[in-house]
Amino acid sequence: MTAPATIVLLHGFTQTGRSWDPVVAAMGERYRALAPDLRGHGSASDLRPVGFGEIAADVLALAPARFALAGYSMGGRIALDLALRDGGAAQQRIERLTLIGASPGLRSAGERAARRAADDALAEQILSGGVEAFARGWAAQPLFADQPPAVAAAAHAERLRSTPEGLAASLCGTGTGTMEPLWERLPRLRLPVTLIAGERDAKFRALAEQMAELLPDATLHVVEGAGHAVQLERPDAVAALL
Template identity: 30%
Template sequence: MTGPTLVLLHGVGLDHTVWEPVTALLSDRFTVLAPDLPGHGSRPPAPAGITLADLADGVADEIPAGAHLVGFSLGALVAQYLAVHRPELVASLTSVSSVCQRTPQERAAVLARLDTAAADVAASSEASLHRWYDGTDVDDEQIARTKATLLANDPDSFVNCYRVFATGDAEIGPELHRITAPALAVTGELDPGSTPAMTTRLAAAIPGCEAVIIPGARHMLPVQCPHELAEALSAFFGKFIGGYPRV
């Protein structure tokens, strides 16, 4: 498929396969790329001290100029960094299930989860699965796939990238006003971490950013609500790219 290029960036501990349900809905209208972030998938483990800038630099060469970036969770922070520091790459920015300017209480909660991950990756992964999927209608096979992906991570690499996720919003938050690309922020109504309040903050911080809250959804929008997410993306793109109606 030739057409506008859509670059999908995944969350911490996941890989490009998290985007498969969304890719299936959009690949007829877009050239879809879903590169793995450094330290994820088949890429080498992320070293201690890796930064948000390192993660962004590690994927920038795979992004053609003028792409539409859609980042999920950690991938959203990476996409925001690129929109600030490599604006020539970013025709539009969509932040899916993104944290933003955590409060002290929210920061303490994520640092506690980081401590759990550093002590016991398996326990951390199990807790994440409950936070992401409890109360949803996502099937057991998909949950098992997510669990297998989490457990396949190099433990040190996972913690190194999780640390970026836990602290990266404080780094990029003061820079969000510099983003000039059209922007959209999407999260689930019931997301316990990337909350609707955070999406409201994000929309306020990025000039002209729209906010969409998907009713009844939790954190894993690409697999829990691919149709709703694809529809939100299509509506957003339709405002400045002709010929791409809602799905």
């Protein structure tokens, strides 16, 4: 009997690998799913340093010789960076890439500097106020508006699994302002890419459309009725696309 293919699932900021549980359950036995806690989160809250290179090394050490890779939001940015890092060396191991609500980074230096300053300020707020207060403020963003109550409750519980120090380190080390923009390198991504965005997530749906125009082999799926956290709101749809 042939062993199932492996898929590595990278969670978003404030989440842990557990956030993928509904998707993994919906996939059944079609894949061997690996959903690690990324540095700064959950069981990996204390791992330092937190950066794109360190997390890429963690993922490549965890994964088998060949694997599919999927990431949501921060996890999507990390997955994309991994696939393009070191001249795209990892593409020899990655069978296909799925990006959910993800961005290739901010194009201008001014935008990145402003975002870094905002993330640094938010990191200080997390350290001074604690995770509980931060989690409630984070959930109030328009990005997560109209989430079903059960999804919002699960997301809140996820946020409480990380430490203030871990989340602050993640913001400063893998925030959008810290990320090297990858727009110009997208045409070098030669593996199949699936882009997923929620119908209600206008910002990231537009980003996915722009990415699809630059990627050599991309398919875009807009999930009806979903917001930014598509894999939480529609795990069945995400499992089917994976």
